[in-house]
Amino acid sequence: MQLPDEPARRMRVSDADREQVAEILRSAAGEGRIDTDELDERLEAAYDAKTVADLVPLTDDLPATPPYAQPVPARHVSPVTSVGEPTHQRGVAIMSGFERSGDWLVPSELTVTAVMGGADIDVRRARFSAPEVVITVNAIMGGAQITVNPTTRVVVEGIGIMGGFSGPRDDSEVAPGAPTVRVRGFALWGGVGVVRRPLD
Structure with missing residues (x-):
């Protein structure tokens, strides 16, 4: 080559x-x-x-690949990696923080509890274990931000009590076959936000 x-x-x-x-x-x-x-x-x-x-x-030792990288299309879609059995993980931030970012495997169910603490979950470079993953955030005087690719489908179903859940409303860039991130839970005197942002 x-x-x-x-x-x-x-x-x-x-x-x-x-x-x-x-x-x-x-x-x-x-x-x-x-x-x-x-x-x-x-x-x-x-x-x-x-x-x-x-x-x-x-x-350069892999077939049908260029000798160096070419720019990716603007509509980057996070890959889905089948893992067979449903997976469930938990995260806790009590007067502290919980963070996931980079290249990691998003479980089919992720439950995060933030009490006077915060969670930062970035799935833009992540692999998804299922076509739809559920992120449940229970925030008490705390909060969480979930960052996804512009092409990722987002469904927000959380309940806010003197707090709130927010998410993107424009699905114009959502790609066919893109994974879905479903956000659930409750926020008491806290907030949970989902934002779409291109890769840096």
Whole structure:
């Protein structure tokens, strides 16, 4: 495979370039071409990459892939990874914080309790364990922010008591086949917000 010339290899890469390589790596892992340990190592290297030369070795041994990343489409859709059995995880923030971000597997059910504390849940680079995941946030004098891709479908069903739940109203960028994030729970003197934001 012909590699980019020296000036191209020195070119700085964007977050979109890194994300494209990450998608190639995840697909390769799903096909059994690389194992999970190698996937984790290559993903870490992809997100740390500064130049095209840093990205070249991560995909050049995989079939039908470019020697370096190309920009991803604007309509990035988070991948859904089937895990068989439904998964349920819990998070607690009592006068403290709970945070999830980066490349992680969103369980089919995630329950977070925030008491005089806060939760920051970012699923933009995450993989989803099911086409629809449920995030239940119970906030008492606390709050939570959930950040999703512009293409992700969002359903907000929470109950606010001297508090509130808020979410995006415009679904114009939601992509066919995109996962759904369903947000439930209650907020007592607290707030839970869902925002759509492109990858940085």
